[in-house]
Amino acid sequence: MIEYRDIGMAYGDNVILEKINLTIADGELFVLVGPSGSGKTTLLRMINRLTEPSQGDLYLDGKRVKDHDLRQLRLHMGYVLQTSSLFPNLTIGDNITIQLEEAGVKKAERRKRALELLEQVGMEAEKYISRLPHELSGGQQQRVAIARAMASQPKLILMDESFSALDPVLRRQQQELLLKLHQQSKTTVVFVTHDMQEALRLGDRIGVIKDGHLRQVGTPSEILQKPADQFVADFFKSARPRLGTMAELLASPYTKKTKEKNSQSVNKVEEIAVLPEIAGYLKFAYQGENYQITTSDFLHYLGKLGD
Amino acid sequence: MTEVINTISSHQAEILQSLVEHLLLSMEALLISCLIAIPLGMLLAHSKRAGEVVFQITSIIQTIPSLALLGLLIPFVGIGTTPALIALTAYGIMPIYQNTYTAIRNIDPNLEEAADAFGLSKRRKMFRLEVPMALPMILSGVSISLVMIIGTATLAAMIGAGGLGTYIMIGIQQNNNTYLLIGAGLSAILTLAMSGLLKFMSSSKKHFQVTAAVLAIFAIGLGASQLPKAFAPKEEEVVIAGKLGSEPDILINMYKDLIEKDNPHIKVTLKKNFGGTSFLFNALKTGKIDIYPEFTGTVLQGLAKKKVATPHDPAKTYQLAKKLMADEDQLTYLSPMKYQNGYDLAVTQSFAKRHNIKSLSDLAKLGTSLTAAFDPDFANQEDGYLGLKKEYKLNFKVKTMEPALRYKAIASGKIEVVDGYTTDPQIKQYDLVALKDDKSFFPPYQGAPLMKTAFAKKHPGIVKSLNKLSGKITESEMQEMNYKVTVKRESASKVARQYLKEHGLL
Numbered sequence: 001m002i003e004y005r006d007i008g009m010a011y012g013d014n015v016i017l018e019k020i021n022l023t024i025a026d027g028e029l030f031v032l033v034g035p036s037g038s039g040k041t042t043l044l045r046m047i048n049r050l051t052e053p054s055q056g057d058l059y060l061d062g063k064r065v066k067d068h069d070l071r072q073l074r075l076h077m078g079y080v081l082q083t084s085s086l087f088p089n090l091t092i093g094d095n096i097t098i099q100l101e102e103a104g105v106k107k108a109e110r111r112k113r114a115l116e117l118l119e120q121v122g123m124e125a126e127k128y129i130s131r132l133p134h135e136l137s138g139g140q141q142q143r144v145a146i147a148r149a150m151a152s153q154p155k156l157i158l159m160d161e162s163f164s165a166l167d168p169v170l171r172r173q174q175q176e177l178l179l180k181l182h183q184q185s186k187t188t189v190v191f192v193t194h195d196m197q198e199a200l201r202l203g204d205r206i207g208v209i210k211d212g213h214l215r216q217v218g219t220p221s222e223i224l225q226k227p228a229d230q231f232v233a234d235f236f237k238s239a240r241p242r243l244g245t246m247a248e249l250l251a252s253p254y255t256k257k258t259k260e261k262n263s264q265s266v267n268k269v270e271e272i273a274v275l276p277e278i279a280g281y282l283k284f285a286y287q288g289e290n291y292q293i294t295t296s297d298f299l300h301y302l303g304k305l306g307d
Numbered sequence: 308m309t310e311v312i313n314t315i316s317s318h319q320a321e322i323l324q325s326l327v328e329h330l331l332l333s334m335e336a337l338l339i340s341c342l343i344a345i346p347l348g349m350l351l352a353h354s355k356r357a358g359e360v361v362f363q364i365t366s367i368i369q370t371i372p373s374l375a376l377l378g379l380l381i382p383f384v385g386i387g388t389t390p391a392l393i394a395l396t397a398y399g400i401m402p403i404y405q406n407t408y409t410a411i412r413n414i415d416p417n418l419e420e421a422a423d424a425f426g427l428s429k430r431r432k433m434f435r436l437e438v439p440m441a442l443p444m445i446l447s448g449v450s451i452s453l454v455m456i457i458g459t460a461t462l463a464a465m466i467g468a469g470g471l472g473t474y475i476m477i478g479i480q481q482n483n484n485t486y487l488l489i490g491a492g493l494s495a496i497l498t499l500a501m502s503g504l505l506k507f508m509s510s511s512k513k514h515f516q517v518t519a520a521v522l523a524i525f526a527i528g529l530g531a532s533q534l535p536k537a538f539a540p541k542e543e544e545v546v547i548a549g550k551l552g553s554e555p556d557i558l559i560n561m562y563k564d565l566i567e568k569d570n571p572h573i574k575v576t577l578k579k580n581f582g583g584t585s586f587l588f589n590a591l592k593t594g595k596i597d598i599y600p601e602f603t604g605t606v607l608q609g610l611a612k613k614k615v616a617t618p619h620d621p622a623k624t625y626q627l628a629k630k631l632m633a634d635e636d637q638l639t640y641l642s643p644m645k646y647q648n649g650y651d652l653a654v655t656q657s658f659a660k661r662h663n664i665k666s667l668s669d670l671a672k673l674g675t676s677l678t679a680a681f682d683p684d685f686a687n688q689e690d691g692y693l694g695l696k697k698e699y700k701l702n703f704k705v706k707t708m709e710p711a712l713r714y715k716a717i718a719s720g721k722i723e724v725v726d727g728y729t730t731d732p733q734i735k736q737y738d739l740v741a742l743k744d745d746k747s748f749f750p751p752y753q754g755a756p757l758m759k760t761a762f763a764k765k766h767p768g769i770v771k772s773l774n775k776l777s778g779k780i781t782e783s784e785m786q787e788m789n790y791k792v793t794v795k796r797e798s799a800s801k802v803a804r805q806y807l808k809e810h811g812l813l
Binding site for chain 2: 014048050070071072073074075076077079081082085087088089090098099101102158
């Protein structure tokens, strides 16, 4: 459990963070989201003490983080940066197990662990373990970086804008990978991003931060449905599902004309979303024509629009 | 070209020794530079201000001309390999430090942060990450240093550290392009070979390990070969040096043979082509060397502080020189050999026969129609041609030219008279006659060993051995020996030993 208690951070007159109180439970995937310069990364770096707060205390499992042994603390914590930050002179295997090497784990053991982890992040282990980072693509490098963060089987992994530098397709893949891994391991993950789509997709809970203040903490639906203030509402506005026009929907291969009559007449896509499902189908009439679409196709169509 | 090959084959051992000296000196300097610069660069890379200050200091050292730096070090650490090593190391540090410092500073801060966040110790961070990442750039710094050091090491010969520079120095001194080519060529080849080796080493981890292992075996072998020396019964070492050229080289080889034959417990080390007059004189006074051969005329005109007119009588000149050295510098000047190595005027054998000329007075009688080629100094000095002209009432058409060219000019018949030194090998080479200075105008130059009086008292055996040469060796004998060494390219030690044996001295 991570507890921020009255945390403040200031460089001279420049206040970065003010009175932050936040508790992150074990096993949670917690996302800190906010525009750049909001202080979210600073908040993250306090956990592994790359930054020390100027006020308040941070507690890890009930003990002040500064009372933990720094080396042990960091050795048992995963960290994934924005760039993959793999060490260019070390093989993929050595990169993944660098913390184990520091902890004095035997070479054979390390190799075994590296192979396991590569498989877990969906890479051909034997093929990649001896390669150097520059031989891998950007997405592969970031997978390795995630594997590296899991090497010491940490209770906690910190991720700082870890997918922000990837293109949308790769980003989606990595997000799915993270969700899958998190589900399997139930490791606590604190994830920082400026992308609210990403926050909504990943977070068990989300903390919205702006100008050094924590504006709201809640589940994605809480934040979408009951934004605490105008900023939060505006920030997530564009994240509301984009439904597109009727013309777009009708042009998709999912909608089929039917001979059935008396379907409910609709004018907007929103109205289809609230129709009752009839044997897996949504049936509607638009400008005198009758159509039907399976619910799963409809959701799939909306999902694709969201990207 | 054939001359270069001939010289190399007849001087094989000496050239090899110079090459090894050069290589060892350079490698030692490079190694020390690395040992200083790399840790310093790594240490200071994390503190910007100190790093920049050191960076400036190393750059300033770089701007001092190398020859000046060598000269500046002499008062503090004397001559020989020590100042050379210090100067070369000082030069070598800059590129290595600069590259190390920059390489470490240029490491992506994200990587540094990652290493910290993973809880890596400082040591592991440095040796597992920073050093390997910075290594290519550090090695390129080492390679720049290497080239600079091997090049600059040729100057080390100027302060008695030996090496390939010796050949460059004699080459310039004697206007001998063969020596120049050997010295400069070999140092260029050495540079290429060593930077090639370094490139090979840095090309892959495996190459690095293999080369390092081979070098380590070499070093151990070299160390082991020195061991017997360390445990051998203690011999006393006496250092004898000579000025540039073949004649001092022959003389000190004679000294060595004579001393070692009579005093088996003494080991003589020779420093040939050690430097100019004042350099050797200072080396003797500061105890860097024990003995060197010096000329009586030079003592009076160049070394003694008291300025006295040089007597024309050789014996008087020697007595005066001996007294002044003893009074002024507590030096002992042993009795001289027979030959005089002073100025002379020479003509061809055929010319001398045709006009029946033996002395300068005979030459004067011939009148004014002769053309002479003189060294520029000789032509314009009172104790050279200006004085000589008055003394013998000579009147030549004078052309001044470089020493080596004069002899070629007379050999080709373009001129009739040249100046020179009485023991010049060219006299034999071109069939010339050195005319007798029958009015004793030229100051007498006789060679004799010079040493500290304390040294002479402590080593009566050495004095006794050296005195065997007193009154020996005539001018033509010395000419002959110089001819063998400079023209025929025989080794000085062989020529020296042959003379000693033929004259029953060995």
